[in-house]
Amino acid sequence: MRKKQRHGWGTGDQAxxxxxxQPRTLAGGGDLRHITEYLRAAGWTDKSQVGGPLVFASPDTTVRVGYDPFVQPGGWTISGRATAAQDAWHAFLGQRTPVEIVAGLTDALAGPRSAHAPNAWAPLVQQNWSVAREPHFTATSPNSDSWVQWRQEDDGPPYWWAGAQTEQGRSWSANFTSTTPLHLVAAFTSALADPAPVMRPLGHVPPSNRITTRSASVLPSELRDWQQNRIEAGLAVRVQRPRATPGARPPQGWDRARSAGKLR
Known part of the structure; x- marks a missing residue:
């Protein structure tokens, strides 16, 4: 099983x-397998068609994760259908969103949900993102290249908006409906604010004066081991997944009020 799972991550052992x-927000899209192999190992069903977009369905079929590079602007579409305990929700992340940031959300989808309501702003504040309350509640990264915003325009519905930009313009953006479960938004902001660098192979580092790079010689066997760790983490989620139990529906508007609430 291990040999089969590792197939395709690299061959030979030449460095x-x-x-x-750094910052990871400007690192470019990265290897999609960082997300898809984890979901597959965690028990999600791969419904992708050969030559078409990627599509994965959760074990309980309530959530779909898709990636489509063949349309404009292209990117990740993640949707949850309405259940007794949750309104329908949708998230879209552009195709140049770093996979490590997308994985913050998709890993949280595959894992157990906390019983406590998280503060989606807290990971940003902890990493010294600045906060402005007008005209929209906004957190901005220390280098001013990335942001998260809770927006409501005129009489339209509120929504989450995040993204990053370089001196060349917008790198990527993401939108989440106000009904998106807060633990998913918090997982996304935590991955977004993580100061740890991410790795990209030669030729896959976006051109920008706003990023810093450090060279590293990596053996294919090391890459396979790192990716195998991702697979094993997904397998652990599958083993630990509890049986689904009916839950009480939260009060109407609770998510909206909490997400727009004050920092704590």
Whole structure:
């Protein structure tokens, strides 16, 4: 099983040039398998068609994760259908969103949900993102290249908006409906604010004066081991997944009020 799972991550053991990139928000899309192999190992069903977009369905079929690079603007579409305990919700993340940031959300989808209501702003504040309350509640990264915003325009519905930009313009953006479960938004903001660098192979580092890189020689066997760790983490989630039990529906508007609430 291990040999089969590792197939395709690399062959031979000649050192290859990679780069550690900071900030991670500007590192470019990355390897999709960082997300898909984890979901597959966690028990999600791969419904992708050969030559078409990627589509994964959760074990209980209530959530779908898709990636479509063949349309404009292309990217990740993640949707949860309405259940007795949760309104329908949708999230879209552009195709240049770093996979490590998308995985913050998709890993949380695959794992157990906390009984406590998280504060989605807390991971940003802990990493010294600045906060402005007008005209929209906004957190901005220390280098001013990335943001998270809770927006409501005129009489339209509120929504989460996040993204990053370089001196060349917008790198990517993400939108979440106000009904998106807060633990997913918090998982996304936690991955977004993480100061740790991410790794990209030679030729896959976006051109920008706003990023810093550190060269690293990496053996294919090391890459396979790192990816195998992701697979094993997904398998652990599958083993630990509790049986689904009916839950009480939260009061109407609770998510909206909490997400727009004050920092704590």
């Amino acid at each position: 290859e040039q990679h780069y550690l990139v």
